[in-house]
Structure formats: C-alpha cells, structure tokens
Amino acid sequence: xxxxxxxxxxxxxxxxxxxxxxxxxxxxxxxxxxxxxxxxxxxxxxxxxxxxxxxxxxxxxxxxxxxxxxxxxxxxxxxxxxxxxxxxxxxxxxxxxxxxxxxxxxxxxxxxxxxxxxxxxxxxxxxxxxxxxxxxxxxxxxxxxxxxxxxxxxxxxxxxxxxxxxxxxxxxxxxxxxxxxxxxxxxxxxxxxxxxxxxxxxxxxxxxxxxxxxxxxxxxxxxxxxxxxxxxxxxxxxxxxxxxxxxxxxxxxxxxxxxxxxxxxxxxxxxxxxxxxxxxxxxxxxxxxxxxxxxxxxxxxxxxxxxxxxxxxxxxxxxxxxxxxxxxxxxxxxxxxxxxxxxxxxxxxxxxxxxxxxxxxxxxxxxxxxxxxxxxxxxxxxxxxxxxxxxxxxxxxxxxxxxxxxxxxxxxxxxxxxxxxxxxxxxxxx
Amino acid sequence: xxxxxxxxxxxxxxxxxxxxxxxxxxxxxxxxxxxxxxxxxxxxxxxxxxxxxxxxxxxxxxxxxxxxxxxxxxxxxxxxxxxxxxxxxxxxxxxxxxxxxxxxxxxxxxxxxxxxxxxxxxxxxxxxxxxxxxxxxxxxxxxxxxxxxxxxxxxxxxxxxxxxxxxxxxxxxxxxxxxxxxxxxxxxxxxxxxxxxxxxxxxxxxxxxxxxxxxxxxxxxxxxxxxxxxxxxxxxxxxxxxxxxxxxxxxxxxxxxxxxxxxxxxxxxxxxxxxxxxxxxxxxxxxxxxxxxxxxxxxxxxxxxxxxxxxxxxxxxxxxxxxxxxxxxxxxxxxxxxxxxxxxxxxxxxxxxxxxxxxxxxxxxxxxxxxxxxxxxxxxxxxxxxxxxxxxxxxxxxxxxxxxxxxxxxxxxxxxxxxxxxxxxxxxxx
Numbered sequence: 001x002x003x004x005x006x007x008x009x010x011x012x013x014x015x016x017x018x019x020x021x022x023x024x025x026x027x028x029x030x031x032x033x034x035x036x037x038x039x040x041x042x043x044x045x046x047x048x049x050x051x052x053x054x055x056x057x058x059x060x061x062x063x064x065x066x067x068x069x070x071x072x073x074x075x076x077x078x079x080x081x082x083x084x085x086x087x088x089x090x091x092x093x094x095x096x097x098x099x100x101x102x103x104x105x106x107x108x109x110x111x112x113x114x115x116x117x118x119x120x121x122x123x124x125x126x127x128x129x130x131x132x133x134x135x136x137x138x139x140x141x142x143x144x145x146x147x148x149x150x151x152x153x154x155x156x157x158x159x160x161x162x163x164x165x166x167x168x169x170x171x172x173x174x175x176x177x178x179x180x181x182x183x184x185x186x187x188x189x190x191x192x193x194x195x196x197x198x199x200x201x202x203x204x205x206x207x208x209x210x211x212x213x214x215x216x217x218x219x220x221x222x223x224x225x226x227x228x229x230x231x232x233x234x235x236x237x238x239x240x241x242x243x244x245x246x247x248x249x250x251x252x253x254x255x256x257x258x259x260x261x262x263x264x265x266x267x268x269x270x271x272x273x274x275x276x277x278x279x280x281x282x283x284x285x286x287x288x289x290x291x292x293x294x295x296x297x298x299x300x301x302x303x304x305x306x307x308x309x310x311x312x313x314x315x316x317x318x319x320x321x322x323x324x325x326x327x328x329x330x331x332x333x334x335x336x337x338x339x340x341x342x343x344x345x346x347x348x349x350x351x352x353x354x355x356x357x358x359x360x361x362x363x364x365x366x367x368x369x370x371x372x373x374x375x376x377x378x379x380x381x382x383x384x385x386x387x388x389x390x391x392x393x394x395x396x397x398x399x400x401x402x403x404x405x406x407x408x409x410x411x412x413x414x415x416x417x418x419x420x421x422x423x424x425x426x427x428x429x430x
Numbered sequence: 431x432x433x434x435x436x437x438x439x440x441x442x443x444x445x446x447x448x449x450x451x452x453x454x455x456x457x458x459x460x461x462x463x464x465x466x467x468x469x470x471x472x473x474x475x476x477x478x479x480x481x482x483x484x485x486x487x488x489x490x491x492x493x494x495x496x497x498x499x500x501x502x503x504x505x506x507x508x509x510x511x512x513x514x515x516x517x518x519x520x521x522x523x524x525x526x527x528x529x530x531x532x533x534x535x536x537x538x539x540x541x542x543x544x545x546x547x548x549x550x551x552x553x554x555x556x557x558x559x560x561x562x563x564x565x566x567x568x569x570x571x572x573x574x575x576x577x578x579x580x581x582x583x584x585x586x587x588x589x590x591x592x593x594x595x596x597x598x599x600x601x602x603x604x605x606x607x608x609x610x611x612x613x614x615x616x617x618x619x620x621x622x623x624x625x626x627x628x629x630x631x632x633x634x635x636x637x638x639x640x641x642x643x644x645x646x647x648x649x650x651x652x653x654x655x656x657x658x659x660x661x662x663x664x665x666x667x668x669x670x671x672x673x674x675x676x677x678x679x680x681x682x683x684x685x686x687x688x689x690x691x692x693x694x695x696x697x698x699x700x701x702x703x704x705x706x707x708x709x710x711x712x713x714x715x716x717x718x719x720x721x722x723x724x725x726x727x728x729x730x731x732x733x734x735x736x737x738x739x740x741x742x743x744x745x746x747x748x749x750x751x752x753x754x755x756x757x758x759x760x761x762x763x764x765x766x767x768x769x770x771x772x773x774x775x776x777x778x779x780x781x782x783x784x785x786x787x788x789x790x791x792x793x794x795x796x797x798x799x800x801x802x803x804x805x806x807x808x809x810x811x812x813x814x815x816x817x818x819x820x821x822x823x824x825x826x827x828x829x830x831x832x833x834x835x836x837x838x839x840x841x842x843x844x845x846x847x848x849x850x851x852x853x854x855x856x857x858x859x860x
Contacts, residue, residue: 004432161642165605171598212591 002258015069018200019150022077022110023087023224025140026194028236030087030224034103035242037133039266046385047135049126049404053380053430057122058146062155064119070145071115071126072112072137086228093274112138121388132389136241143195146382147366151198154376169371171197173428174206176363177340179211184347189214189358190235191221193365196379203365207232210364215294219357235359237277237303238267241386244396245280248389253417260288264296276300277333281399283418285312289319293372297323301331301355307399309334309342309424315351335359337428339367381428400426407430439742445499448578448630452507452540453517453654455570456624458666459655460517461705464533465672468562469696475675477565478557478817480835481573482858483810487552488576491583494549500575501556504568509538516658517682523663524705540563541566546785562819566671569814573625574811577796581628581859582808600628601799604636604794608643618787619644620665622765623795626809632797640794649787665789667733668697671816674712674826678819683847690718694726706730707763711829713848715742719749727753731761731785737829737856739764739772743780765789767858769797801848802851811858830856 022029036043049060079087082349084104092098099107113130115138124146128138154406155163181187197203207226210218220233227234248258260282268276276299280288285307288382297320304312313334317327332354336344343358350356368377385405386394395406396412402425414420447782453460456727466473481488509517522528529537543560545568554576558568585593612619627633637656640648650663673690680686690712698706706729710718715737727750734742737794743764747757762784763835764776773788780786798807815835816824825844826834832855844850 003436006433159642161638165601165639167607168598170599171595172602175595175598208591209595212589 008192014065015186017072017073018145019074019077019141020200021078021225022112022137023082023083024194024200024226025137025223026192026236027092027224027227027234028193028222028238029137029140030099030107031138031236031271032238032242033107033133034099035238035266035270036099036108037103037137039135040132040245040249040271043132043245043249044130044390045132045135045386046127046129046388047138047142047144047384048128049097049124049382049384051123051146051380051382053382056122056150056380058150059119059122062124062146062149064117064124065144067124067149068117070119070149071142074141074145075112075114077109082223084108085226087224090234092234093152095273095275097216098297098362103177104180106133106175110134110137112141115142117301127347127387128383135181140195141239143382143384144197144200145391146300147196147197147379151368154372158372166368166371170368173367174209174313175213177364177367178209179264180340180344181214181217184217184344184351186351187214187217187343187347187362188219188342189217189356190219190233190357191223191226192235192359192362194221194223194363195211195384196362196382197365198368198379200376204230206365214318217288222359236274237271238263238279240282240305240396240398242267243279244394245386245389247414248386248392248394256414256417258290261293264299268295268299273284274300274331277331278302279305280307281312281397283395283397283414284420284423285315285399287418289315293324299327299361301338303333303335305336306403307336308424309336309346311352312399313346317354326394328352329355331355331357333357333359335361337362337426339363348386373394397423399423400428402426433687445496447503447811448500448575449504449507449571450630451513452509452537452542453513454574454624454630454655454656456613456622456652457521457522457654457657457664457668458652458668459567459570460529460537461701462527462668462672463537463563463566465668465696467533467536468530468700470679471561471563471592472673473562473675474560474819474820475562475591475816476557476559476567476590476656477568478558479554479570479576479812481553481576481810481812481813483812484553486580486810487582489549489552489554492549492554492576494554497554497575497579498547500579501547504571505542505544505799505844508541508759510768513655513658514538514606517654520658520664525703525705531713536563540564540567542571545572557815558819562675566816569671570625572613573812574627574630577626577797577809578629580810581798581807584802584811588802596798596801598843600632601635601639602799603641603644603797607797608639609850610774611644611647614670614774614781615714616648617644617647618649618785619647619771619773620649620663620787620789620828621653621656622665622789622791624651625814626767626812627795628807628809630800631842634660636795652789660855664718667701667705668693669737670709670712670826670828672697673709674824675816675819677713677844678816678822678824686844686847687721691721691723694729698729704730704761707761708732709735709737710746711827712740713825713827714743714853716827717848717850719745724753727755731763733763733765733789734823735766735828736833737766738854739766739776740779742829743776745785747784756808758782759785761785761787763787763789765774765791767793767856769793827853829853830858832856832858 007096040309068109113134116127118125128135220235242263246263247259302316320327366379395410401423543564545555548555558565650665652666672693677689730744750757792809796809825840831853
C-alpha cells in the first residue's frame with residue numbers, strides 16, 4: 001500500500017530542513033550561553049565558518065540558494081513549548097533547574113541573528129556577528145547544515161539501490177565498531193558528533209545503535225534534541241570559545257595570562273560536580289596547568305581535545321599528583337579524533353589510573369570513508385569559531401600547532417604570553 | 431506520519447503468507463510439468479520433504495499450526511489472470527508460446543493436492559502423493575515455506591534494531607560478492623536460489639541487487655514471480671525428477687538403463703535451443719555420456735550439479751570432442767554449491783574453452799552464515815524429492831555418493847545397471 005498522503009506531503013515541501021529545532025545543538029552551547037548571558041551578554045562576537053579541508057570545494061558542490069534556504073529556515077525557528085519544558089524540567093548531571101528562569105526566558109524568545117554569506121575561491125565565507133549569547137548559537141546548526149548539504153550533493157548522484165547498499169555498509173561498519181567497544185569493561189562513552197554528522201537521521205541512528213549495543217556504557221549524547229527524543233542524558237560542559245573570547249577582551253598581557261582562569265572562576269561560581277571539567281589546551285596544556293590556581297585541582301576532571309591524548313592525560317595525572325589530588329578519583333574525557341582503536345588503546349592505558357570517558361565525534365556520526373567512488377562522503381574538517389570579540393581577533397593555540405587559529409602576529413604574542421614552547425604537530429583527521 | 435491503514439491492515443492478517451502465488455516457483459517446474467502433463471500425466475508420484483541437516487530440529491523450531499496454515503494457504507492459490515497472461519504471452523529463451531494451450535488450461539485450473547504432515551524425531555515428515563503433474567508443483571513452495579518459517583522462528587528472537595543490523599550486514603555481504611563478480615568479464619549468472627531462500631523478500635532484494643550490480647551479465651532468475659515482477663528472464667530447463675521417475679517406472683534393467691535417454695528424447699521432441707540442456711549426473715555422468723546416443727551431443731549444453739564441478743566440465747568437454755563437437759560452441763552451466771570464489775575459479779578455468787554460465791543458489795539467496803548468535807540462520811540442506819512412482823521407489827546416485835537417495839538395495843542395483851564405479855564424496859554444503 002502506498003501512503004499517498006505522505007508521498008504528496010513530502011513532495012510539497014519547499015525544502016527538506018536540515019535543522020528543525022533550536023535544541024538540535026550541543027548541550028554545552030546552552031550551558032555556555034547561559035554563562036555568557038550572565039557574565040558577558042553585551043560582547044560583540046563574530047563567528048566564522050572555516051573549511052580546513054580546502055580540497056573540498058563546498059561552493060562548487062552546494063548550491064548557494066539551497067544553503068540560504070537552510071540558514072533562513074534556522075532563523076525561523078523558536079524554542080517549542082515542549083523543548084522549553086524539557087530544558088526546565090529535566091535533570092542534567094543529577095541537578096534540577098540547571099537553567100535559570102531569566103536565561104530560559106531569553107532562550108524562549110531567541111531567534112538566531114542574521115548571517116553573512118559570500119563565495120570565495122570555491123568556498124563559502126559564512127559569518128555571524130552580533131551579541132555573543134545570540135551569535136554563538138549559530139555554530140552547531142551552521143556546521144550541521146554545511147555537512148549535510150555536502151552529503152546530499154553526493155547522495156543525489158546515487159541510485160535508489162546504491163543508497164540502500166551505502167547505508168547498509170555504513171550501518172554494518174558502525175555496528176562492528178560498537179561490537180568492539182562492547183568488549184571493553186567499564187567503558188563510558190558519549191556521542192559528541194553533532195557538528196560533523198553525515199546527517200541528522202544518521203546521527204539519530206548512530207545514537208540508537210549505541211543505546212542498543214552498549215546499554216549503560218553509553219552515557220548520552222551532546223545533542224539536546226536527540227537526548228530529549230530518545231530519553232537519554234544530554235552531555236557536555238564547555239568549549240574553547242569561552243577562553244578565546246575572554247582572552248581577546250584582555251587589555252594587557254597580564255590580563256591575557258589570567259583570562260583562561262577567569263573563565264573557570266566564572267564557571268566555578270555557577271556549576272559543580274561533573275560540570276567542573278577543565279579544558280586546558282586553548283593556550284597549551286602544560287603552561288595552563290603549571291599556572292593554575294589550587295582550587296582548579298579540586299575540579300572533577302579534564303577534557304583532552306588536542307595534541308597526543310596519552311601525553312595530555314599523563315600531564316594531567318602528574319599535575320593532580322603534584323597538587324595532592326588522587327588521580328583515580330578524577331575524570332579524563334578524551335574527545336579529539338577518536339575511533340575505536342584509539343579508544344581501546346586509551347582505555348587500556350588509563351582505565352584504573354583515572355576515571356576515563358570518551359566523547360566520540362566525527363567517526364561515530366560520519367564514517368562514510370571509502371563508501372562511494374572518489375571518497376566523496378569522507379568527513380572533512382569544518383569548524384565554526386569565534387574569530388573576534390569587540391573588534392579584537394581571537395586566538396587559539398591548542399596542543400597541536402596544526403590547529404592554531406588567529407592572525408600570525410597575535411599567535412606569536414599568545415605563544416610568548418603563555419610561554420608555549422615546542423609543540424609537536426598531529427595530523428588533523430576531522 | 432504513521433500510515434494507520436497499513437498498520438491496521440497488517441495486524442488483521444490471519445497469517446503472513448510465505449508463498450503468495452502459484453508461479454512463486456522455479457521456471458523449470460513449469461517446463462517439466464508441461465512435459466509430464468503431455469507424456470506421463472497419470473503416473474502416481476510421491477514427493478517427500480527431507481531435511482538432510484538433522485541437527486536442525488525443524489519440528490522443535492517451527493509450530494505445526496503455522497506450518498499447516500502456510501501449506502493450506504498454498505492450496506488456496508490459483509493462477510491469476512495476469513500470471514496466465516504472462517506465461518502465455520512472454521518470450522522464454524527467445525521462443526513465443528512455449529506453453530501449449532492445453533497445458534495452460536490445466537495450469538489455470540490447478541489447485542495443489544492435499545499434503546500429509548507428521549512429526550517424527552524433531553523433524554517434519556511432509557509428503558505429497560498424487561498425479562505427477564500436480565504433486566510435483568508442491569516441491570518449491572514446500573521448501574520455501576519450511577526455509578522461511580525457520581528464518582522467522584530465529585528472527586522472532588531479535589529486537590527491532592538487531593533486525594536492521596542483521597539485514598544491513600546481509601546486504602553488505604551480498605553486495606561485496608556482487609562487486610567481486612563485476613570483475614569477471616563476460617560473466618553469465620542467474621539466480622537459482624528460490625528453494626532455499628532466506629525469505630521471499632530477501633530473494634527479491636538479491637535479484638534487484640544482481641540487476642543493478644551486474645546488468646547484462648545477470649541473465650535472469652529461476653523464480654517466475656520475480657521474473658514477471660522485475661521484468662527479467664525466467665531461467666531453467668529440467669531436473670533430476672524426470673529421469674528418477676522414468677527410471678522407477680522401468681520394468682527391466684534394460685529399460686532402466688535407457689530411462690535417462692528416454693527422458694531427453696521426449697524433451698528433444700518438445701524443445702530446442704537453450705532448453706536442450708543435459709543434466710547427466712542422475713546416475714553418474716561418466717556412464718551417462720559414454721552410453722549417450724549421438725543426437726545428444728548436438729544439444730546446447732550440460733548442467734553440472736554434483737561431484738567436483740571442474741571434473742564434470744572436463745568430462746563434458748572430452749565427450750564433445752570425442753563426438754566431433756566444438757566445445758567452444760557448447761554451454762556449461764554450473765549449479766551446485768556455488769559461492770563467489772568457486773564461481774571465479776570455474777570462470778577462470780573454463781571461460782573461452784566453453785560457454786560458461788552459473789546458476790547461483792543458496793549462497794545468493796540465503797547467506798546469513800555467522801550473522802546471528804549460534805549461527806541459527808545458516809542455510810541448511812532441505813530437499814523435496816520424488817521418492818516413489820506408481821509405488822516403486824526412486825533412486826538418485828549423482829556424482830557424489832553423499833547425495834545418493836533411495837533404498838540401499840535399489841541404490842546397489844542402480845549402481846550395477848549404470849556401471850557406476852568409485853565416486854569421491856564431496857561435502858554437501860547446502
């Protein structure tokens with residue numbers, strides 16, 4: 001029986017929206033947004049979308065009209081009543097009413113601000129400038145839209161049957177990864193793959209696969225919409241944009257050096273428990289930890305997001321020991337460039353020495369490598385970053401020089417201020 | 431949107447029929463039926479379904495009530511008008527009106543005769559006794575029903591998600607086989623997998639995969655219903671039941687020795703071209719070819735269905751050469767226990783020396799090996815054979831002693847009459 005109504009309904013869509021909800025975003029964006037809304041609401045920030053994989057010429061692949069339609073659609077979204085209820089009523093990390101009433105009111109009235117789109121040299125230049133708590137909400141939908149429009153452009157060349165085999169293969173591949181993960185005792189792993197997902201539906205499928213395959217070992221997803229619909233935990237804490245903007249706003253080198261700690265001091269006031277996660281690598285992990293105030297050693301854990309992850313974790317363990325903390329009570333979250341073998345290796349090495357957790361991103365939600373001719377569905381390195389704050393450029397160094405962003409002169413200044421020595425480059429996969 | 435009507439409709443089914451059409455059967459059954467209807471219509475034959483894989487206790491797995499419902503449903507089927515039109519109007523092997531009006535009339539009025547079902551020792555004993563042209567039509571539906579009920583019994587233990595991953599894996603596996611087949615130039619291959627298919631829908635999917643993946647190199651399917659629906663060629667010629675029954679009806683050893691040639695003499699009168707395929711192994715290929723009349727060497731080709739296939743093909747080539755025929759103009763169809771590696775090996779060896787074609791069966795339509803715990807979906811060796819004719823037992827020897835059927839005394843007599851020497855056993859996979 002053909003469901004004629006559904007078929008007709010599908011055909012009369014003007015577009016097939018990629019982002020259909022304001023909470024189809026990462027949970028940490030909401031946490032950070034609340035913090036910014038409270039502490040730095042009037043900062044003017046510019047976010048810019050950058051394709052680090054220059055060989056993929058997005059402007060040749062993706063029609064500008066379609067891109068604008070998708071972005072415009074996001075601007076038409078408002079928080080739905082059910083979404084508001086879920087955010088207000090849910091327990092996150094065991095805490096009720098994590099979102100304050102004034103912030104919820106802001107969020108319920110939020111519409112995303114205008115975007116600026118240009119084509120240049122086969123790439124799209126997509127920027128968002130405005131009040132920080134508003135423009136920062138563009139990051140995830142903008143990334144998800146570009147990623148999925150690229151998927152759709154490639155998928156449009158395939159026959160119906162080829163599509164079926166493609167997804168059969170992708171499902172098989174993901175399930176085989178999950179079967180390997182099942183062999184690890186006491187694994188804790190979450191989905192961090194919203195931003196570079198193949199598509200919304202595929203991320204949703206991947207999450208269901210993790211739920212079914214890993215049970216309690218799957219601790220949740222960073223995606224609020226999927227967390228809500230699948231009735232699982234929303235996961236996340238904070239990201240580089242906070243220290244990057246705080247740093248850009250610093251007036252002196254002395255203020256600059258203190259900026260990353262200032263971020264965490266503000267965070268410390270607001271949150272406790274599992275939300276007290278240090279992201280130490282924005283301007284080099286070694287220097288950050290060496291100069292950190294003692295109260296930071298009391299935090300729950302550290303997220304390792306660049307550089308060699310084992311080195312980062314060993315550094316953290318030594319730091320805790322130096323500060324008289326028991327590393328076995330501390331949480332280390334690995335979230336950079338993970339796939340199953342790397343997860344297994346890190347789990348073997350650190351399991352028992354610290355509490356280990358994994359935020360699995362692109363190779364959970366977008367591993368279509370080798371599945372179409374020309375590898376046209378391989379994931380690529382698309383980022384959307386705060387590039388300036390109140391007119392001043394932002395800088396990120398990280399523990400991998402290949403991931404540094406910002407004007408060269410500013411990078412040099414930051415390297416001097418934060419006393420960053422020699423760093424070894426790690427290939428950026430995704 | 432949930433299609434409520436479809437869902438309600440599905441739920442009100444009394445059963446989900448496995449065989450929904452009288453032409454959901456192998457094309458050669460219809461060809462043989464027409465021949466029998468013309469030459470031996472009043473022979474009383476008993477067909478019996480035998481599970482050669484005793485370790486799979488079908489009567490423990492499959493509910494007797496469900497089995498009866500499925501068999502009863504087949505008895506309610508009649509040739510539909512569209513099916514009759516397709517059989518009358520279609521071109522088979524380039525020939526129009528292959529089915530005579532009197533046979534079509536018989537077929538249009540056919541309802542399958544009663545069955546006899548008993549449980550014994552964890553197995554079902556399922557027999558069909560009656561007029562040969564009627565009972566012989568039970569073979570394929572009976573096999574397909576038992577195979578699919580067993581699949582369903584195992585699938586019923588899986589969750590919704592496990593089912594999806596299962597089929598994703600099976601699809602991926604089959605597609606990878608097809609990709610290997612694509613590398614073989616001038617391949618000719620057909621689906622012969624109706625009788626031991628995982629399910630009807632899966633066979634239909636496999637056929638679509640072959641169409642999309644192999645194009646012209648996929649020459650068709652033995653399944654008439656799928657051939658009709660997918661608008662491809664129906665493939666097949668004749669099978670062991672003809673010589674087995676003719677042999678059982680022989681009154682003397684001399685008549686017995688001539689029975690296999692008598693079958694082909696009857697066939698010779700009716701058919702030409704690609705339908706003149708010799709199936710030489712019923713009582714041993716060597717002896718059959720040695721004693722064959724010269725006109726048989728003029729036939730189009732030979733189907734190799736037991737024993738070592740390369741040996742069988744070499745025997746055929748030598749025979750043609752001895753009879754002054756050019757083997758490069760002859761067709762060899764391999765149809766026993768094939769999978770991709772074996773197909774590749776035989777193709778490499780015989781391509782160019784003869785015209786090579788493959789009838790790919792169980793490992794096309796039922797390769798779920800290793801895909802569920804306990805390997806509960808692995809194919810198994812279920813056969814449905816004519817076991818007696820006019821009260822006399824039938825015998826099959828084949829080129830593999832592991833495949834011999836019939837009473838021991840009769841097997842011994844046949845081995846003597848047909849002068850079958852030492853045979854080497856080949857494992858029967860499926």
